[in-house]
Amino acid sequence: MSLALVDCESFYASCERIFRPDLKHVPIVVLSNNDGCVIARSTEAKQMGIGMGVPWFKVKDAFLAQGGKVFSSNFTFYGDMSNRVMNILEGFVPKVEVYSIDEAFLELDSLEENYNIYGFGCHIRGLVKQWTGVPVRIGIAPTKTLTKIALNEVKRLNIPTKVHQITSTKEIREALANTPVNDVWGVGRRLSEHLNRAKIFNALQLADTDPRHIKHKFSVVLERTVRELRGQRCLDIENNLTAKKQIVVSRSFGARVADLKTLRPIVSNFAVRAAEKLRHEKQKCSQVSVFVRTSPFSDHKPQHTGYKTIELATPTNDTRDILIAAKKALLPIFRSGYDYAKAGILLSRFTSETSKQYSLFKDPNEPKENSKFMEYIDQLNAYETQVYFASQNTKRWSPMKQNMTSPKYTTCWYELPVAN
Amino acid sequence: MDFYITKEEIVKSLSATLGVVEKRQTLPILSNVLISVDEASVKLKATDLESEIETLSTITNFKSGGQTTAPAKKLSELCRLLPDLSEIHVFLDGENLKIETSSGKYSLATLPSADFPIFDIEEDKNKTSIQAPSLKELINKTSFAMGNQDWRHYLNGLYLVIDDTKITGVATDAHRLAIANQMVNEGSEETISGIIPRKSINEIAKIINDKNENISLEIGSSSISIESGETKFSSKLIEGKFPDYEQVIPSGESSELTINKKNLSESLSRVSVLSSEKYRGVRMRITDNNLNISANNPEKEQAEEQIDCAYEGEIIDIAFNVNYLQEILSSIDSENVIIHFFGSDKSCLITSPDSENYKYVVMPLLI
Numbered sequence: 001m002s003l004a005l006v007d008c009e010s011f012y013a014s015c016e017r018i019f020r021p022d023l024k025h026v027p028i029v030v031l032s033n034n035d036g037c038v039i040a041r042s043t044e045a046k047q048m049g050i051g052m053g054v055p056w057f058k059v060k061d062a063f064l065a066q067g068g069k070v071f072s073s074n075f076t077f078y079g080d081m082s083n084r085v086m087n088i089l090e091g092f093v094p095k096v097e098v099y100s101i102d103e104a105f106l107e108l109d110s111l112e113e114n115y116n117i118y119g120f121g122c123h124i125r126g127l128v129k130q131w132t133g134v135p136v137r138i139g140i141a142p143t144k145t146l147t148k149i150a151l152n153e154v155k156r157l158n159i160p161t162k163v164h165q166i167t168s169t170k171e172i173r174e175a176l177a178n179t180p181v182n183d184v185w186g187v188g189r190r191l192s193e194h195l196n197r198a199k200i201f202n203a204l205q206l207a208d209t210d211p212r213h214i215k216h217k218f219s220v221v222l223e224r225t226v227r228e229l230r231g232q233r234c235l236d237i238e239n240n241l242t243a244k245k246q247i248v249v250s251r252s253f254g255a256r257v258a259d260l261k262t263l264r265p266i267v268s269n270f271a272v273r274a275a276e277k278l279r280h281e282k283q284k285c286s287q288v289s290v291f292v293r294t295s296p297f298s299d300h301k302p303q304h305t306g307y308k309t310i311e312l313a314t315p316t317n318d319t320r321d322i323l324i325a326a327k328k329a330l331l332p333i334f335r336s337g338y339d340y341a342k343a344g345i346l347l348s349r350f351t352s353e354t355s356k357q358y359s360l361f362k363d364p365n366e367p368k369e370n371s372k373f374m375e376y377i378d379q380l381n382a383y384e385t386q387v388y389f390a391s392q393n394t395k396r397w398s399p400m401k402q403n404m405t406s407p408k409y410t411t412c413w414y415e416l417p418v419a420n
Numbered sequence: 421m422d423f424y425i426t427k428e429e430i431v432k433s434l435s436a437t438l439g440v441v442e443k444r445q446t447l448p449i450l451s452n453v454l455i456s457v458d459e460a461s462v463k464l465k466a467t468d469l470e471s472e473i474e475t476l477s478t479i480t481n482f483k484s485g486g487q488t489t490a491p492a493k494k495l496s497e498l499c500r501l502l503p504d505l506s507e508i509h510v511f512l513d514g515e516n517l518k519i520e521t522s523s524g525k526y527s528l529a530t531l532p533s534a535d536f537p538i539f540d541i542e543e544d545k546n547k548t549s550i551q552a553p554s555l556k557e558l559i560n561k562t563s564f565a566m567g568n569q570d571w572r573h574y575l576n577g578l579y580l581v582i583d584d585t586k587i588t589g590v591a592t593d594a595h596r597l598a599i600a601n602q603m604v605n606e607g608s609e610e611t612i613s614g615i616i617p618r619k620s621i622n623e624i625a626k627i628i629n630d631k632n633e634n635i636s637l638e639i640g641s642s643s644i645s646i647e648s649g650e651t652k653f654s655s656k657l658i659e660g661k662f663p664d665y666e667q668v669i670p671s672g673e674s675s676e677l678t679i680n681k682k683n684l685s686e687s688l689s690r691v692s693v694l695s696s697e698k699y700r701g702v703r704m705r706i707t708d709n710n711l712n713i714s715a716n717n718p719e720k721e722q723a724e725e726q727i728d729c730a731y732e733g734e735i736i737d738i739a740f741n742v743n744y745l746q747e748i749l750s751s752i753d754s755e756n757v758i759i760h761f762f763g764s765d766k767s768c769l770i771t772s773p774d775s776e777n778y779k780y781v782v783m784p785l786l787i
Contacts, residue, residue, distance in 0.1 A: 358595075358765065
């Protein structure tokens, strides 16, 4: 009974190296939207003491002076590389749960009969590296929670193969004893403070606590964690068909936006993107919400936060309906005289694309619901936006300040890497 | 204020007011009940600013009159827990309301009666009356179909129309619609109508007893009042235009299914166990005198049953939210029900072979 957790090492930084072999061994950091904070670091950057989430301006000079290379985030590229990695995993393992952009759980139960699981892990790691250029680490253990522990052990023990398996009770207990309780999957800072007060400081102490006591004192969620640490599988590999409950597209702006004429096309761009995601999920939404807010860090300026939800009588995933609703929501919440720093759109109350409860009354604003039309638009815009809606900003203008973005090497014809 | 009253008398009145008292009130005084005492009776009044209830109870001994307000829930709970047939001595002592029985003393905080909100009731209302069982049936047959927190606020209530001596109740949440007709005692010259809020309909249903007594009904342009025995209830009406419900009642040529209500309901209950939790969809396929009911869910579990029925019409394959069907079946009293189908993506009409006083329209589900 084995599960594996595959984790892409310093994923964003590793992606930036794929088409830039000259950056091998060069410290790399990737910045958040608007180039505000450090959100990813290569091993070399970590060794330089660059912390996660530190404001870029604080470390910029020292980092660049030591030869570091900085990138604005390029999520189109990272997303595409992530898909490539996940596709490889899905080609070898029947059940894969894509947990995040750089992590996936694999169910290896059915492979145990014919394969040496540790060898299989090493083989997969080699293939992912060879086929995509992305280095991964793999933790193998009987439960999801223990795979996280196994993964931490790769780092702690500095295992050269970057694959670690913990199976026997001795191996598991040793790994648990070396894991602080706040490093256990699902135990946050506040919960670990409570556990510390109960004299539980490491994962082994947590695993040795009576699960019924944990359920009584804390929660059934933590009881599940305890049982998982003891090797009882409580959390199965989930298929990735679990429907989302909401979709949010929001951005902080690089420059403040004070007029509706500028803000509306930005919100329209968010609405278009959110609608694309909704169709990709094969869902329809009945609620469209828009929010705008000024920067809480601009103390001296007037502050305003606006939020408005529009209910749709009939669920839709047609961009045109969502654009109409977004406009309806934005107009009453926008106030002139404020410097808005962030806006976003939230789609919620989802229903399946293929199911529909018919209504007795016709809504005068009946959704347009032309799925073929939207399908064509999605195909045309699959890799590069070619068709815009009238209320969008058609110029290649981004609300974000991103001055150091790498090319979209794998998703844009015009930005393909050139071999000289 | 100083009077004596029996436990049973005050508990009955307090219970009636509790439904109106706001649980999460905006003004503290809205969780209080206004107590007004005169020589013969004590009047209790509660409001949530949208509706108001007033009850009258007989007192056993009067010492002095007056008004105050006290927390409704605590007062009701306390009186309910007193020994049966207790005589309760109620009096004001400064800012506290004292409750005394032969075995105990209790003191409750009060708020000034002058702060109790006055509920505006329009004077010029159309008056009629209706037998209690008729009004009760009208509400029972329709209220389940009212909208609940729907953004179309006019759906969150029961639409009442009085035309001459006919009173019609209509409720819909846009997916199903329920209509019931009854008679009022005195005809009205002009057509009167109004949408009564969901919460008020639930309160009215509680007030009406099963005795064959007259209920006075007054409907104005913005409020409704009903009076049953010693209880008077008033509510604001929902502003807005109720949808043209007559237009959505299907008519014309239909396929007609006649089926035993109990068999259908039990079969739906069993099959729906394996329906999708989100849509609660059940599929009905009807061929020659055979109804096939099936359901499945995302976990790929399936259920299927066959029931004998009488069917005239073309083969139909249609799906419904099972909850909508079950609620309608529960409100029909007859042994059999008739379902008229007009197409698999069109509404169907459900009626009883025994009564033309009520009918139901349900929209199908695409699954």
